[in-house]
Amino acid sequence: MASPYLLVGLGNPGPKYQTTRHNIGFMMLEHLARLNNCHIDKTKMQGRYCKHRIATNQVLFLLPQTYMNLSGACVRQFVDYFNVPLQNLLVIHDDIDLPCGRIKVVAKGGAGGHNGIKSIAQHLGSTAISRIKFGVGRPTIESGVEKQPVDKYVLSGFSKSEQKIIDDRASIVVDAVDIFLKQGIGPCMNLINCRAKKE
Known part of the structure; x- marks a missing residue:
């Protein structure tokens, strides 16, 4: 039997953080799950998750519920339990x-x-972790929050114009995950990073 895949979205649990910059990982993973008719409604080992088959792959969608700084504890448990x-x-x-x-x-x-x-690198004992980084920018004069500390900034919400950008770019994340599952991280980097620079 083929080894499963584990897709992890990072964020903080609870309504207070739901639409903040730091929760873009949660947002993108929930979007991916919806597209695959997978409901992230099971709870295990400090995480919300669901299992789904995409093509020939068994795929786990995971939202750690430990709060951001302790995400590694949940991810490690899932990696070990499901032999990922x-x-x-x-x-x-x-x-x-x-x-x-x-x-x-x-x-x-x-x-x-x-x-x-x-936290994930510490718990897994490796920095060889495939990732999709989704830019949320830094505080700027244009946004009117240039003096806001970064830790407060990432816990703030997106403006309407930023949310439109997020919505428009979600398709790139969907394509990136599809390539990762079918071809691996190398082709995913080559194809997506070249495309992202052009758009």
Whole structure:
């Protein structure tokens, strides 16, 4: 039997955080699940999840409920329980160093100050974690929050214009996951990163 895939969206649980920048991982994974008629309504090991078959692959959709900084504890439990190889793990998360809506796929690397990724790397003992980074930008003069601390900024909501960008770019995440499941992280990086730069 083929090894399962684990798709993880990062965010914070609860209505208070539902539409904040830090929860873009939750938003994108829930969007993916809806497209696949998969309801993320089961609870296990500090996470909300569902299982679905996409083509020939068994795929797990996971939203850790530990709060962002402790995401690794939940992810590690799912990796161990379902025997997920690290190359079959894909994490979707926000990135303040990318402009709002810019998407970048990476196969490994440091956390770049992202506490959720730092926690996952610590619990898995590896930085070779495939990721889809979804840009949420930094505080700017244009947004009127240029002096807002980053930790407060990522817990703020998107403007209407930013939300439109998010909605428009969601299709790139959908395509990235499809390529990852069919071809792996290498082709996913090549195809998606080239496309994202042009758009």
